[in-house]
Amino acid sequence: TQTDSTPVYDTDGSAENDNDVISVDTSVEQGGETVEQHPVNFEKTRALYESLYQNLSIEVKKVNSVNRKLKETNADLTTELARFKNQERCFEISQEKYDKLERCYQLSVYQEQCLSKKINALYLSTGKQIMMLNEQISELNKQLSKEKSTVSFLLEEKKKLKSDFKTYEDELLDKQILLEKRIKELNNIVLKTGQSIQTIHMISPKPNSFYHTEQKMALGYKNPFYLKQAQKKQQSFDESLAKHKALELEIERLLRAVVSQDIMSVMKKASVVDTSNLQTELERTKERFKNCII
Secondary structure, eight states, X not given: OOOTTSXXXXXXXXXXXXXXXXXXXXXXXXXXXXEEXXXXXXXXXXXXXXXXXXXXXXXXXXXXXXXXXXXXHHHHHHHHHHHHHHHHHHHHHHHHHHHHHHHHHHHHHHHHHHHHHHHHHHHHHHHHHHHHHHHHHHHHHHHHHHXXXXXXXXXXXXXXXXXXXHHHHHHHHHHHHHHHHHHHHHHHHHHHHHHHHHHHHHHSOXXXXXXXXXXXXXXXXXXXXXXXXXXXXXXXXXXXXXXXXXXXXXXXXXXXXXXXXXXXXXXXXXXXXXXXXXXXXXXXXXXXXXXXXX
C-alpha cells in the first residue's frame, strides 16, 4: 500500500513529484557550481526508484486487470443492454398485442352483455308464450273433455233413440197393418155402397117420357111429379157421391195424420202420441159413411 508521498504515475509509467525531484546524474549544478553526490544517497535513491517501479508495476497490473474486467463487464453490459433493448422491443410489441387483445376482450364482453340481455328478454318472452300456450292447452283439454262427455252422452242418446225408434217402428208397422185392414174394410163398404146405389138406381121406377118417334128423341116427362122425383133422386145421388169422395179424402188425411204424428213423436224423443182421438174420428167417419148409403 502506498502512502500520501507516493508519486502519481501517468499511463506511460513515469513518476512525478513536486516535492522531491531526483536527477539521474550524480552531479547537480547549483548556483553555477557542480556538486558531487554521495554514493550512499545514490543507492538509497536507486532503491527507492526500484521500490517505486515495483509498486508501479503492481499497480499497472492491477489497473490492467481492472481494465480487462471492466472491458469484460462492459461487453457483458453491452450484450445485456442489447438483450434488454430486444426484450423492450418485444415487450412493446407484446404490449400492443395486449392492448389489442384487451380491446377485443372488452368488445367481446360488451357483445356478450348485449347478447345476454337479448337472451334474457327472449327467455322472458318465450316463458310468457309458453305460459299462454299451456293455458290454451289446458283450456283446450277442458273443452276436449267436455266434448268427449258430450259425445259419449250423444252416443248413449243415439243408442237409446235407435232402440226407441225400433220400438216405435214396430208399433207403427202394427198400426199400419191395422189401418190397412180398416182401409180394406172401408173399401169393401164403399164397394158395397156403390153396388147398392147402382142396384137401387136400377130397380127404382122410371117415369115414362115423351118420345118423338120421327126425331127419335125424348121430349120430357108426361107428369111433372115424376120429373121432380127424378131430379130429387139425381140430386141425392150426386150428394152421396160427393160425400163419398169427401169421406175418402178425410180417411186418407186421418191416416196421414196418424202416421206423421207417430213419426214426429219418434224424432222429438217424446212419448207415444195418443192417437185415440184420430181413431175415434176415423170410426165416426166410417159410421157417417155407412149412414150415407142410400
